[in-house]
Amino acid sequence: MRRHIGFLLAALAVALLVYLGTAWIGNDYVYFAGYVVLQYVVLATAWNILGGYTGYVNFGSAAFFAVGVYTTVVIHKTLALPVPAILPLGGLLAGILGLGMGYLTLRLRGVFFSIATLALAIVLNSMIVNWSFVGGGRGAYVIRPREIAFFTSYVQYLFVLMLVLATLAVWIARMVERSRLGRGLAAIRDDELAAEAAGVPTLKLKLIATTLSGFMMGVAGVPLPYFVTYVEPSGTFSLGYAVNAMAMPLIGGTTSWLGPLIGALLLGTLQQVATVTLSATVNLLIVGILLVLFVTLAPDGILGLGRAIVRRVRRRDG
């Protein structure tokens, strides 16, 4: 545990440096762009716990994300709690959805599981569209407080919040990866029948993975209504979230916590730059092209590419 605490402190120090850097630039746009990138760090890291560590590809990330988003909408219209108080609630509900999905679908393997997750997103989408309390298909406005203590703007506040969440998400993912749980998940990914024979409680571990992954995705969605101030189903369930949550770990490398982090920072930043310089719609095109390139040329992602280069250099030298 001590080395995990050490990593957390180091990660928080890096997060502090990032914050100081953005504060020094002092431009609200940096917070806008940074928030989106960091939100993808959380989403990609969460996706990777199930998709990367366990080998179960989830196409329904948007569903879990939306549970977080709409938890906030409901709370905003009823109790009006502050965002940090909604975080565990949205996470919990998305986690329960993950657990339920796990129970129903984890007997399915491979592509059948993936199709079931896709269906889940569609089902949830139509439920939200028909739920008028949260705005139904028209959407809902979420007016954020004009001012917030300690911060220059509300967007800066949300940015810092997401920075902390991203740091915690990466920390949790790294801890899972290096634990007995992570080893069991890797065994399931490699050969589920063999894992079963070796005495790995496969169903239990898979349920832990779906729940944790869902929880983290839900948490990532909670601050969004206050960030965009207007949410509607087609935006919340957009293809972008599901595709990015999947493409970022695949491009970064799925077997380690570092992969989704690299993928999200790189792809997220690239998309922000493209939005400003080219157009907002070109984003998914970039993701698509990069995904095709990586899947065909570097199936182990940037991390795998890096490891291969290190190996080659070592062999040449030694």
Next chain:
Amino acid sequence: MSSLRIANLSAGYGAVQVLHDVSLSVEDGETVALLGTNGNGKSTLIHAVIGRVAPTAGSILLEIDGTTHQLAGMKPEAIVALGVAIVPEGRQLFPKLTVEENLLLGAFRKAARPAIATNLALCFETFPRLAERRRQLAGLMSGGEQQMLALARALMSAPKLLLIDEPSVGLAPIIVSRMIETIRELKEQYGLTVLMAEQNFPQAVKIADRGYVIVHGKIAHQGTAAELGDNEMIRRFYLGG
């Protein structure tokens, strides 16, 4: 102390019944061979003991240190937790994980966790080749090395009962003899109780105390290794000798 008692066991896959009313026993410290050619139900029996095939009738009783457990109807993870380990047919390693990770996965059951360091050292002592390759991916090793790893992985769980399913499949004859020799040494060293399915009769009788010949899912013959070896008819018809 551990022993296995299978009584009137029937099992199969869906509508296909493979085992018919099979009864056998493995006493403490004994090595029992399940003999017979392919497709007679040896693997199905092993799978029933580890919980991968659910029996349709009969009982599988495992006695460990004076407590008797009914394995029929239990999940593999619960059976492994009791102290049963399997060396599966075709090895079933985790090819994209390292040798060491494979070994650590063998020690997933609770009772084996405190002794992980000791057992890992013992495995590396018994199989120096694995120590050399501990950081290598299991899938990149030779067939013989992989079989050693499968055996070592099972030993990592400090099993009370070791199931070995067709250890000789896909290995060169010289490797098979070495493998059988290793199993014999391990058995003597740790006093293992072993149930082994093997179609290679001459190799199996080298280490077995007793044997059962399975034909079409029924026990056709049983006896000590010497008795079975001396029986001309058994050799000729069932064992390809």
